[in-house]
Amino acid sequence: MHNKSVAELSRELESGKISSVELTQQFLDRLKHEDGKYNSFITISDEQALAEAKAADEMRAAGKATVWTGVPFAHKDIFCTNGIRTTCGSRMLENFVPPYDATVTANFKAAGAVCLGKTNMDEFAMGSSNESSFYGAVTNPWGMASGDKRVPGGSSGGSAAAVAARLVPAATGTDTGGSIRQPAALCGITGLKPTYGRVSRYGMIAFASSLDQGGPMARTAEDAALMMNVMAGHDPKDSTCIDREVPDYTATLNEPLKGLKIGLPKEYFSDQLSPAMEEQVRNAIREYEKLGATVKEVSLPNAKLAIAAYYVIAPAEASANLSRFDGVRYGYRCDDPKDLMDMYTRTRAEGFGNEVKRRILVGTYALSAGYFDAYYLKAQKVRRLIQQDFINAFKEVDVLMSPVSPTPAFRQGEKNTDPVSMYLEDVFTIAINLAGIPAMSVPAGFVDGLPVGLQIIGDYFSEARLLNAAHQFQQVTDWHQREPQ
Amino acid sequence: MQWDIVIGLEIHVQLATQTKIFSGSSTAYGAEPNTQANAVDLAMPGTLPVPNEQAFRYAVMFGLATNAEIGRRSVFERKNYFYPDLPKGYQTTQLAQPIVGPGYVDIDLADGSTKRVRIHHAHLEEDAGKSLHEDYHGMSGIDLNRAGTPLIEVVTEPDMNSADEAVAFAKKLHSLVTSLGICDGDMSQGSMRFDVNISLKPKGSDTLGTRTETKNLNSFRFMEQAIAHEVERQMDILEDGGRIVQETRLYNGDRDESRSMRTKEEANDYRYFPCPDLLPVEIDDAFIEDARARLPELPDARKARFKEQYGLNDYDAGVLSGDAKLSAFFEETVEHGKDAKLAANWIQGEFSARLNADEKSVAEAPISGAQLGALVTRIADNTVSSAGAKKVFEALWSGDNDDVDAIIDAKGLKQVSDTGALEAMVDEVLAGMPDQVAQYQNEEDPKKRKKMLGGFMGPLMKASKGQGNPKLFNEILVRKLGG
Numbered sequence: 031m032h033n034k035s036v037a038e039l040s041r042e043l044e045s046g047k048i049s050s051v052e053l054t055q056q057f058l059d060r061l062k063h064e065d066g067k068y069n070s071f072i073t074i075s076d077e078q079a080l081a082e083a084k085a086a087d088e089m090r091a092a093g094k095a096t097v098w099t100g101v102p103f104a105h106k107d108i109f110c111t112n113g114i115r116t117t118c119g120s121r122m123l124e125n126f127v128p129p130y131d132a133t134v135t136a137n138f139k140a141a142g143a144v145c146l147g148k149t150n151m152d153e154f155a156m157g158s159s160n161e162s163s164f165y166g167a168v169t170n171p172w173g174m175a176s177g178d179k180r181v182p183g184g185s186s187g188g189s190a191a192a193v194a195a196r197l198v199p200a201a202t203g204t205d206t207g208g209s210i211r212q213p214a215a216l217c218g219i220t221g222l223k224p225t226y227g228r229v230s231r232y233g234m235i236a237f238a239s240s241l242d243q244g245g246p247m248a249r250t251a252e253d254a255a256l257m258m259n260v261m262a263g264h265d266p267k268d269s270t271c272i273d274r275e276v277p278d279y280t281a282t283l284n285e286p287l288k289g290l291k292i293g294l295p296k297e298y299f300s301d302q303l304s305p306a307m308e309e310q311v312r313n314a315i316r317e318y319e320k321l322g323a324t325v326k327e328v329s330l331p332n333a334k335l336a337i338a339a340y341y342v343i344a345p346a347e348a349s350a351n352l353s354r355f356d357g358v359r360y361g362y363r364c365d366d367p368k369d370l371m372d373m374y375t376r377t378r379a380e381g382f383g384n385e386v387k388r389r390i391l392v393g394t395y396a397l398s399a400g401y402f403d404a405y406y407l408k409a410q411k412v413r414r415l416i417q418q419d420f421i422n423a424f425k426e427v428d429v430l431m432s433p434v435s436p437t438p439a440f441r442q443g444e445k446n447t448d449p450v451s452m453y454l455e456d457v458f459t460i461a462i463n464l465a466g467i468p469a470m471s472v473p474a475g476f477v478d479g480l481p482v483g484l485q486i487i488g489d490y491f492s493e494a495r496l497l498n499a500a501h502q503f504q505q506v507t508d509w510h511q512r513e514p515q
Numbered sequence: 516m517q518w519d520i521v522i523g524l525e526i527h528v529q530l531a532t533q534t535k536i537f538s539g540s541s542t543a544y545g546a547e548p549n550t551q552a553n554a555v556d557l558a559m560p561g562t563l564p565v566p567n568e569q570a571f572r573y574a575v576m577f578g579l580a581t582n583a584e585i586g587r588r589s590v591f592e593r594k595n596y597f598y599p600d601l602p603k604g605y606q607t608t609q610l611a612q613p614i615v616g617p618g619y620v621d622i623d624l625a626d627g628s629t630k631r632v633r634i635h636h637a638h639l640e641e642d643a644g645k646s647l648h649e650d651y652h653g654m655s656g657i658d659l660n661r662a663g664t665p666l667i668e669v670v671t672e673p674d675m676n677s678a679d680e681a682v683a684f685a686k687k688l689h690s691l692v693t694s695l696g697i698c699d700g701d702m703s704q705g706s707m708r709f710d711v712n713i714s715l716k717p718k719g720s721d722t723l724g725t726r727t728e729t730k731n732l733n734s735f736r737f738m739e740q741a742i743a744h745e746v747e748r749q750m751d752i753l754e755d756g757g758r759i760v761q762e763t764r765l766y767n768g769d770r771d772e773s774r775s776m777r778t779k780e781e782a783n784d785y786r787y788f789p790c791p792d793l794l795p796v797e798i799d800d801a802f803i804e805d806a807r808a809r810l811p812e813l814p815d816a817r818k819a820r821f822k823e824q825y826g827l828n829d830y831d832a833g834v835l836s837g838d839a840k841l842s843a844f845f846e847e848t849v850e851h852g853k854d855a856k857l858a859a860n861w862i863q864g865e866f867s868a869r870l871n872a873d874e875k876s877v878a879e880a881p882i883s884g885a886q887l888g889a890l891v892t893r894i895a896d897n898t899v900s901s902a903g904a905k906k907v908f909e910a911l912w913s914g915d916n917d918d919v920d921a922i923i924d925a926k927g928l929k930q931v932s933d934t935g936a937l938e939a940m941v942d943e944v945l946a947g948m949p950d951q952v953a954q955y956q957n958e959e960d961p962k963k964r965k966k967m968l969g970g971f972m973g974p975l976m977k978a979s980k981g982q983g984n985p986k987l988f989n990e991i992l993v994r995k996l997g998g
Contacts, residue, residue, distance in 0.1 A: 108561075109561075110559075110560065110561045116560070118560065123560065126560070128559065128560070128561075129554065129559075130554050130559070130562075132561055231561075231563060232561065232562070232563050233561040233562070234561050235560040235561045236560075236561065236792075238791075239791035239792050240791035266565065267563060267565060268563050268565075269563070269564070269565050269566065269792070269793055269794060270563075270791075270792065270793075270794060346788060347791050349595075349786075350593050350595055350603075350604070350605050350786075350788070353595060353597065353603060353604020353605055354558040354560070354602060354603050354604050356597060356599075356604060358599045358602075358657065359557055359558070359559075359602065359657075360557075360559065370599065374597055394786065397595070397786035397787075397788055398784055398786060399784045399786075402786075402788070406788060
């Protein structure tokens, strides 16, 4: 069962061959047995999972089953889960049990899905290797056969590793600068960052509010579409969430791609990309040509400014978003504070890890009197230029294609002493967040036995088209079905 | 040396919305600590603000009532600082693009002139919670019930030149927001709080002096005292050749003392930036016209009407039109009492005195305008004397009986106005006091005669068991005793 997709498991449950309780128990047993190798989960919530499975079986018996009813999956530990510890990968929230559900959490519950637990992540979603988690690094299932411990990418590294290792068929992720797409690429799975405002952020612990977006991580585009059907939609609790009709994302998966106009941003095929990676990406694009698509080069002239702008805007927002972690109301508080200032400083010094502190410092600096115009305002202007680049590109083509990451999965410890080289991991993904448009990562080949991702970038609210393009590719390739040994 | 006093005000006005500015929690005052604070107010991880439309409507109504431009694009920003009663570690407020732009209010001065005070802008923001430093065994308690209560902060230009002008402006603003119904105006519960910016400059100089800000004054009296205190403090420093330090000060009204809270150098860098959780709010014509249609009669218009409709003088009309609840009470009294001048006197006299003595607001008064109106009717038609009316008023206030005529009957306060009966009583009393009658008739000085008349009133009231109409007794006496 563990090799089956969400769509397949749903059919198994529908046929009555297996109950959700049985299926959930099988997945839990395997998860507990296998995850020691990967450390992809922070919390396994078996009691709640079995209770949800039982409820799902009753829902089915009552004739109220949805596609998701009884299907196991997992949440990135950034989505608040009522009654289940939610840590965001931080010591700061080691003891935090939310008394409410994120809207995404509530949506999956309403559909009858069974959450097995909470997946590991970079602390407060800040990182590209999952090494900044207070709960330990995650090991990529790929590369282990050769004795390597490689990173799964980040920040949704736990979700990506768990899906790649067949511990769950699907998991939620969040993407602020590439945190769904880069780990999906490095772990050989399918991930989608939706348009900003498509999925509610309520109850999703904020890193950078104007960039954060939740999305699906699964092995197939079809499963990602099934997840989007549950995740997308207006939420009155999030005033940045857009009130716009949600299509059935599975309905258009089988549309033919003939005539699809693909643009290749020349800035994304630069010398930052290794020749071996580029070859895989270009091979994938040739598959699209075989499917009837046309390809042309386009330009995103301001793309090179994206990392600089991002590392002003995201830390600036984070510096304020993380102020609430002050030891006063919930979460970590230092022992025996002498006074208020001592409580603040030690709580935050002990509760946050180095990468989080680095970004709070950078963001605080960027917003300070005398620096605001030169950093924050300038970065916002750059952001509008980048957005305009994409708007211009989509006047010429339907989708853009590019690599997701400059290299395949690197070794643990290889980059975590050099923040800038780590930040460059997101060189092809970050501009998409600044523009607020959707993009996918689709398995597209291997280099040295490690997965390579193809990025498909679309115009605002074009998720259905991206999923369609990914699904058609997965009908003629089997990269997404390869299993790590 | 002669000095000009320059005063500008920042006024926090709590808006009387049912729920908070960014969450669905109730804003009602006085609940058990932290019972009106939900996950959003507690800044639990992942929670998000959703703006309250009513707060915008109230702010626009305020803008229209102060002749202001309405900000068509209203942007919330984060003002970052750490404090235990500020759950998010930032206050959501407005800076560059506030909802209410420049406007003005005209105030009446004691010499009968009017002065225009300009408003720089007014912005929407959330209130913080409260830190409680007592009764926690050396620890501090945090109550977040108030956190997220909507405020408008009204910032004036430095257009006031005395404590009297500042207080007149503050009272006018209080009158405006209560008349608009956008604030309950209860200063004791912190519904309006004043920060006062004060500087001195040599008389006639064009250059403003260095200012100080005295924060968080919550009564007109404290504000007046704090201004007097700060003006004196600055004057002492300047006349000794010293310099004023730009700083924020706290005033202790009970001790008439102030102390420095922080100087400009110690001020926080608040690192304002637009709040990414809240999109800019566009205010369109329809929203403004809807708010305009909701504007009630404002104090200036009401004052003019009171003078016109009820023939009140300027002073009475000013007092009775200033407070929306008092105005309503007055009009209810007149409706049932007909004699507007008499009603005005009773409301400003006995009624206000009892409210003050019992520390009650108009809304909490135990008697209604209809009841007071009924009493006014009985005074006007001579059924009760004014002395008797006070007894009726006491009975109404204490709740012994709620019907004016029933009280008059029960207490035997009905005046005898039957001239025949009164004349008989006068004849009888005069017959028993021949010496005094002679003395009166021999007196040439009209003033002394008038005084001597009083000597007959006591026995007459006694003879009538207190029920004789004193006015009629007087007339009969004068007639009988001869010119």
